[in-house]
Amino acid sequence: xxxxxxxxxxxxxxxxxxxxxxxxxxxxxxxxxxxxxxxxxxxxxxxxxxxxxxxxxxxxxxxxxxxxxxxxxxxxxxxxxxxxxxxxxxxxxxxxxxxxxxxxxxxxxxx
Amino acid sequence: xxxxxxxxxxxxxxxxxxxxxxxxxxxxxxxxxxxxxxxxxxxxxxxxxxxxxxxxxxxxxxxxxxxxxxxxxxxxxxxxxxxxxxxxxxxxxxxxxxxxxxxxxxxxxxxxxx
Numbered sequence: 334x335x336x337x338x339x340x341x342x343x344x345x346x347x348x349x350x351x352x353x354x355x356x357x358x359x360x361x362x363x364x365x366x367x368x369x370x371x372x373x374x375x376x377x378x379x380x381x382x383x384x385x386x387x388x389x390x391x392x393x394x395x396x397x398x399x400x401x402x403x404x405x406x407x408x409x410x411x412x413x414x415x416x417x418x419x420x421x422x423x424x425x426x427x428x429x430x431x432x433x434x435x436x437x438x439x440x441x442x443x444x
Numbered sequence: 445x446x447x448x449x450x451x452x453x454x455x456x457x458x459x460x461x462x463x464x465x466x467x468x469x470x471x472x473x474x475x476x477x478x479x480x481x482x483x484x485x486x487x488x489x490x491x492x493x494x495x496x497x498x499x500x501x502x503x504x505x506x507x508x509x510x511x512x513x514x515x516x517x518x519x520x521x522x523x524x525x526x527x528x529x530x531x532x533x534x535x536x537x538x539x540x541x542x543x544x545x546x547x548x549x550x551x552x553x554x555x556x557x558x
Contacts, residue, residue: 364544374551376534383543425488431546432493
């Protein structure tokens with residue numbers, strides 16, 4: 334089955350540590366997105382990529398970094414500069430009809 | 445900028461009663477509109493979309509939505525709500541001026557009371 338796989342499902346980060354969230358898709362979609370979701374809030378766009386080797390900042394990019402070396406993969410690194418990283422992170426890819434397919438999310442907690 | 449508004453934070457409905465989740469949009473040009481549902485600790489799941497054609501769009505799990513151009517609305521409806529429909533619902537619109545990104549509403553929590 335085609336879809337998006339996010340790993341790990343749960344991730345714990347120590348203060349001052351960088352962590353990387355994985356997002357892999359086998360849908361052959363060009364565009365991919367990273368969102369942050371906080372309790373009781375909507376989705377906030379962190380970064381997006383429309384094509385391999387290209388990406389743009391979203392609304393809350395500070396403290397995050399991404400890469401897009403392969404069409405299938407769009408990893409997100411949460412750096413130590415992100416002061417409040419505890420949240421639910423969602424990855425998505427976009428089909429030609431503009432609809433998104435979402436992964437199942439990674440819950441990041443600072444310990 | 446393209447945007448959607450979901451005016452209610454929470455919708456409470458008794459099981460078996462009709463369910464409506466409201467969404468209004470603001471776009472330039474023809475709107476591409478979407479509804480998604482999110483269950484706790486899960487990603488968003490696609491319910492339905494309107495791109496062109498009939499104003500009444502049927503989607504997954506018995507949901508439908510009515511596109512109303514004059515009222516700029518795209519309300520999500522279900523004739524008879526189930527307890528399992530309790531979830532967070534997001535309306536979204538394509539932003540052709542923002543690299544075709546989807547602009548999401550803030551979401552509506554639906555609580556179906558047994």
